[in-house]
Amino acid sequence: GDVVAIIGRANVGKSTLFNRIVQKRLAIVDDIPGVTRDRIYARVEWSGKSFYLVDTGGFPNDDEPLLDAVGRQIARAIEEANVIILVIDGREGILPQDEKIAEILRKSNRKVIVAVNKVDEPMHEHLIYDAYKLGFEDVVGVSAEHNRNISNLLDIVVAHVDEETVEEDEDDAIKIAIVGRPNVGKSSIFNALIGEERAIVSDIPGTTRDSIDTVITYEGKKYLLIDTAGLRKKSRLKDDIEFYSLLRAERSMDRADVVLLVIDVTEAVTEQDKRIAGMVFEKGKGLVVALNKWDLLPEGQPKLGDSIIKFAKEQLYFTNDAPVITTSALSKRNILKIFDVCNEIYTLRQTRIPTSILNRMVRDIVSFQRLPSDGKGRFLNIYYVTQVETAPPSFVFFVNDQNLVDKPFERKIINELVKVGNFRGVPVRVFWKNRR
Numbered sequence: 001g002d003v004v005a006i007i008g009r010a011n012v013g014k015s016t017l018f019n020r021i022v023q024k025r026l027a028i029v030d031d032i033p034g035v036t037r038d039r040i041y042a043r044v045e046w047s048g049k050s051f052y053l054v055d056t057g058g059f060p061n062d063d064e065p066l067l068d069a070v071g072r073q074i075a076r077a078i079e080e081a082n083v084i085i086l087v088i089d090g091r092e093g094i095l096p097q098d099e100k101i102a103e104i105l106r107k108s109n110r111k112v113i114v115a116v117n118k119v120d121e122p123m124h125e126h127l128i129y130d131a132y133k134l135g136f137e138d139v140v141g142v143s144a145e146h147n148r149n150i151s152n153l154l155d156i157v158v159a160h161v162d163e164e165t166v167e168e169d170e171d172d173a174i175k176i177a178i179v180g181r182p183n184v185g186k187s188s189i190f191n192a193l194i195g196e197e198r199a200i201v202s203d204i205p206g207t208t209r210d211s212i213d214t215v216i217t218y219e220g221k222k223y224l225l226i227d228t229a230g231l232r233k234k235s236r237l238k239d240d241i242e243f244y245s246l247l248r249a250e251r252s253m254d255r256a257d258v259v260l261l262v263i264d265v266t267e268a269v270t271e272q273d274k275r276i277a278g279m280v281f282e283k284g285k286g287l288v289v290a291l292n293k294w295d296l297l298p299e300g301q302p303k304l305g306d307s308i309i310k311f312a313k314e315q316l317y318f319t320n321d322a323p324v325i326t327t328s329a330l331s332k333r334n335i336l337k338i339f340d341v342c343n344e345i346y347t348l349r350q351t352r353i354p355t356s357i358l359n360r361m362v363r364d365i366v367s368f369q370r371l372p373s374d375g376k377g378r379f380l381n382i383y384y385v386t387q388v389e390t391a392p393p394s395f396v397f398f399v400n401d402q403n404l405v406d407k408p409f410e411r412k413i414i415n416e417l418v419k420v421g422n423f424r425g426v427p428v429r430v431f432w433k434n435r436r
């Protein structure tokens, strides 16, 4: 894939910029075969393109001789990168060392984008003018720390990146976050999932310092279990506080395709469980529920089991009938089924419904259902619908007047879409637009 390198002298904010870009983009820190290991690489996805971002990191301090150490770093960055982000400090302006680096880069024939960092407010925009004298066409004022203009920078970067994400993503790992309240059995399920017979491909550092991702293969498919750091060690201290586990869960969810919500069956579905499920849907992720510790239910009472599942589904009514698996990490009941169901939900979340089928659905709704009105005889009319996005599936309805749409009707439409697309456990987004 394409490699984008961040370079610049010390203290201009290279690492902050690196983290800022990586953090937001569902990126996985990964090794690329055949490149040096003393730097950090992350795969970044943006606007349908993907690239590896490299932080040249260990740059020497200002007082070290420039051209041996820095020169070597730059030479290597030039060698492996197609695009280079040259970071300068907008507050300090252009220093001789910046000019030196720019001079080397000008001869490199690489695409160079100058990021003038620490431009924290629009009124500081004049800080960037100075940077044009370095001789590069693309100059962007950003603030890595305050998250300003990072998307502009990325737009320019991907304009020079060739690799499309689409195909690669399909055989990429399915990213799963295992979340739930303390002591419901998350660690135990994780350990059962990675049972000896399944190969652990690698432990890769996640995007935060203390997070570890685990990649495993099962039946030829790759699964990436997100932030398993806390799940690996048995003793947990502060993490046991629900607040902390929720924060941590939220971070894991952001990077997941599918979230496995583990619930302790002996405690049924609590408010906190519902809150987590709601968060999964807000974030547009797929949801799979594991009712764990199933072995603790008294034997010979199948009706009890059925009524517990029914209760759980009722409590989680807003999850489009998310699949519920009854598991026991202890007896290994249904543990492998977790892979299959997560896989299924992952695929559903990526589904695109053909426009012809969507519009047949609309024709049925328009003919057979009562459409909302303004109470003065003006009814909503739906002209056309199209799916604009997958993961999560998102639809735009073109109508005569979007103000006529009320919540119950929108819910009804979402339910129809869920039926048509079989989007169980998958959030569906609906947007209304007036047809011009």
Ligand code: GDP
Pocket (backbone or CB within 6 Å): 180, 181, 182, 183, 184, 185, 186, 187, 188, 189, 231, 292, 293, 294, 295, 296, 327, 328, 329, 330, 331
């Ligand atoms: P976590 O905090 O969610 O990671 O929970 P743990 O995996 O550490 O499990 C908490 C406790 O529940 C431990 O004592 C486990 O042995 C126990 N446990 C986990 N899963 C099961 C299960 O399926 N059945 C039974 N009976 N106990 C379990």
